[in-house]
Amino acid sequence: MTSADSMTGRQQAEQSLRDSEARHRAVVETAVDGIIIIDATGIVRAYNPACERMFGFRPEEVIGQNVRMLMPEPYRAEHDTYLQHYGDTGERRIIGIGREVTGLRNDGSTFPLELSVGEATEGGQPIFVGVLRDITERKEAEQVIRDSEARHRAVVETAVDGIIIIDAAGIVRAYNPACERMFGFRADEVVNRNVRMLMPVPYRAEHDTYLRHHRTTGEKKVIGIGREVAGQRKDGSTFALELSVGETTQGDETVFVGVLRDITDRKLAEAELAILAQHDSLTGLLNRGAFFERLADTIANAHRNNTMCAVLHLDLDHFKHVNDSFGHATGDSVLREFATRLRGCLRKTDIAARVGGDEFLVIAPNVNGADGAAAVARKIVDNLNTVATVDGNVVPVSTSIGIALFPVDDGDAQQLVANADAALYKAKREGRGSSCFYDSELDQTSRRRRALRGELEEALHETQFELYYQPVIDVTSGAVLAAEALARWHHPNLGPVSPTDFIPLAEETGLIHRLGPKLLNMGCRQFVDWRDDGLEVGAIAVNLSAAQFRSGQLLATIRKAIELTAIAPDRLELEITESLLLGDLDAVSAQLDELSDLGIRLAIDDFGTGYSSLSYLQRLPIDRLKIDRSFVQQAPHDPDTCAIIEAIVSMAHKLRLEVTAEGVETAAQFGFLQDIGVTQMQGYFLSRPVDEGEFRGWYAQRHPCPRTAPNNLRVLDGSRA
Numbered sequence: 001m002t003s004a005d006s007m008t009g010r011q012q013a014e015q016s017l018r019d020s021e022a023r024h025r026a027v028v029e030t031a032v033d034g035i036i037i038i039d040a041t042g043i044v045r046a047y048n049p050a051c052e053r054m055f056g057f058r059p060e061e062v063i064g065q066n067v068r069m070l071m072p073e074p075y076r077a078e079h080d081t082y083l084q085h086y087g088d089t090g091e092r093r094i095i096g097i098g099r100e101v102t103g104l105r106n107d108g109s110t111f112p113l114e115l116s117v118g119e120a121t122e123g124g125q126p127i128f129v130g131v132l133r134d135i136t137e138r139k140e141a142e143q144v145i146r147d148s149e150a151r152h153r154a155v156v157e158t159a160v161d162g163i164i165i166i167d168a169a170g171i172v173r174a175y176n177p178a179c180e181r182m183f184g185f186r187a188d189e190v191v192n193r194n195v196r197m198l199m200p201v202p203y204r205a206e207h208d209t210y211l212r213h214h215r216t217t218g219e220k221k222v223i224g225i226g227r228e229v230a231g232q233r234k235d236g237s238t239f240a241l242e243l244s245v246g247e248t249t250q251g252d253e254t255v256f257v258g259v260l261r262d263i264t265d266r267k268l269a270e271a272e273l274a275i276l277a278q279h280d281s282l283t284g285l286l287n288r289g290a291f292f293e294r295l296a297d298t299i300a301n302a303h304r305n306n307t308m309c310a311v312l313h314l315d316l317d318h319f320k321h322v323n324d325s326f327g328h329a330t331g332d333s334v335l336r337e338f339a340t341r342l343r344g345c346l347r348k349t350d351i352a353a354r355v356g357g358d359e360f361l362v363i364a365p366n367v368n369g370a371d372g373a374a375a376v377a378r379k380i381v382d383n384l385n386t387v388a389t390v391d392g393n394v395v396p397v398s399t400s401i402g403i404a405l406f407p408v409d410d411g412d413a414q415q416l417v418a419n420a421d422a423a424l425y426k427a428k429r430e431g432r433g434s435s436c437f438y439d440s441e442l443d444q445t446s447r448r449r450r451a452l453r454g455e456l457e458e459a460l461h462e463t464q465f466e467l468y469y470q471p472v473i474d475v476t477s478g479a480v481l482a483a484e485a486l487a488r489w490h491h492p493n494l495g496p497v498s499p500t501d502f503i504p505l506a507e508e509t510g511l512i513h514r515l516g517p518k519l520l521n522m523g524c525r526q527f528v529d530w531r532d533d534g535l536e537v538g539a540i541a542v543n544l545s546a547a548q549f550r551s552g553q554l555l556a557t558i559r560k561a562i563e564l565t566a567i568a569p570d571r572l573e574l575e576i577t578e579s580l581l582l583g584d585l586d587a588v589s590a591q592l593d594e595l596s597d598l599g600i601r602l603a604i605d606d607f608g609t610g611y612s613s614l615s616y617l618q619r620l621p622i623d624r625l626k627i628d629r630s631f632v633q634q635a636p637h638d639p640d641t642c643a644i645i646e647a648i649v650s651m652a653h654k655l656r657l658e659v660t661a662e663g664v665e666t667a668a669q670f671g672f673l674q675d676i677g678v679t680q681m682q683g684y685f686l687s688r689p690v691d692e693g694e695f696r697g698w699y700a701q702r703h704p705c706p707r708t709a710p711n712n713l714r715v716l717d718g719s720r721a
């Protein structure tokens, strides 16, 4: 190294020293923190502008003075001791980072300081560099935090919601009084223990997994607002909780704050709402929506377990009439009563629903084939077909039932119900209060019905309708008391269609209002023809549908028929059914009175099958009762039926009503009826319904009827009927 080099080296060293000094000075001068340098005896060597701002003393007031002047009295002795100790031992007890001490300003006020002290040497002597930070604001902030913590604590202590703090290991750190009330554990029983103790067993594993997941990944899967979970009380019972979890740090540790709300009441309310949403409010049975859910489940079960289930479709007979005649309040009572009895005769596992006004559906899961399903239906019919006293009214209650079976009929819930519905329709037609199974023939029936409905109109146009006639005979004299006109539809492709098929269709479509008058006119004209030709037929009996009666057009229709055909009014007899009388009895009786005033005769058809009430018979201008053939057919072998027939006959006689027995098919029936004083009879035993030509033939060939011997009657076999 040359001297020039060494000079240059020294100069460089000096320069770099100057540079670094300048840098240091700049740092010191502009530092936000106070920087103060003292020597080992406590004399201040340096004091920067930040210190000036902090203490209020100018540098010339401080430099060369003992640093104690910047300390409040209580700190000074301590400070001296420290320095003394350092001087004696070289131990740096005084040195440290971020100690909180107190400073003294030139105005005598004190302020909090954070002090970090480092040791250095200057000219071989130890010096101490203090870095000071005025922490007045931070202290104030901390005080605010401390205050608000107290406030928070108050909130936590008095909170309605449970507040619980756990650490990342699941250990409970805090547990407020609301939690105590909720869980029944005191805080001291829970704090420092694993929070799992507050969870029902099934939740614990999941909870552990979450915490583990959080620990390993830091992912906050556990955190959320308003999750519904379950809590477990001290007594082991569980309850519904809504849980919100937040994450925060305490010190440098992650903790979880859970806010818990007991939602037992809300759950109960929700459950109640769910019940309401699933049930029919009138009867408490399931509603339609809930029914289909259960049915889908039941079918799935039956499918899985290879078992059978049945759907029963129930319909209250004549319910409309109950409503009309007794009012809706009574109607509702009847429905409630019906539902109660229905529920009462079903098994616990059976499911009952009300799906419409008077329509009910029952699922019998796990039935033993068709016989099992029929047994359920029979039980229902036995328990329900009776007379109920509701709100002081005696109301007859009966039901018809259609049954469909899974897996015999179909796999789909909708289809199964549709099948039960088709079976119900058939059951209704076969007689009220009966049950019927769905079979695929029914499908054809309902398809045929739809087709027929469309063709009725055309049939009316093209006069495909005809009347057959069946005589009503006085068996004591052999006289033909009347001919009942029975409608026939000669369908171009199907052949004869039964009136039990097309009359309901005509009623549904409203076509009855055109078909009815037409048939009436045909009957009246025919009767007049017979009289003109010398046939001694007492009257023409025409069946009326209830729809015609309610149309308000009936009287006009009758008047017109009389006018058109010139029939003597007292030769026309109208057959009406009992169900008609269940409507507004006053309105019905007014109409009947008007008809009666015209001289028309009135008969109650199918007597005994409907709401047989004797009171109306006295109030109405009825001439004749026709005992339904279902009774006649059980005579004479069924003693109960015989007793009923006898009662009807004696009652009718007391009321001075004529009595006709319909559906007389056998000599035994004939004999029995004759024995109990029935003189007017109608039925295959005497004559089937026949067309006009055959009727004339029958009339011409018959012998005068002897008084006692029915086999002397000429019985015509109307096989086409």
Ligand code: C2E
Pocket (backbone or CB within 6 Å): 470, 485, 486, 487, 498, 499, 500, 503, 519, 543, 544, 545, 575, 605, 606, 629, 662, 663, 664, 665, 682, 683, 684, 685, 688, 689, 721
């Ligand atoms: P309904 O008024 O009770 O007529 C008697 C029914 O019993 C007739 O059936 C008749 O053929 C049948 N019958 C008569 N004697 C016997 C017998 O000894 N044994 C059996 N098993 N049955 C017998 P039909 O002609 O099929 O008529 C059925 C129903 O259709 C009638 O029952 C009536 O309610 C209705 N109907 C028929 N024609 C008309 C009509 O022109 N207008 C209205 N509104 N309804 C009609």
Ligand code: CA
Pocket (backbone or CB within 6 Å): 484, 543, 575, 605
């Ligand atoms: Ca009739």
Ligand code: CA
Pocket (backbone or CB within 6 Å): 605, 606, 626, 628, 629, 662
């Ligand atoms: Ca009848």
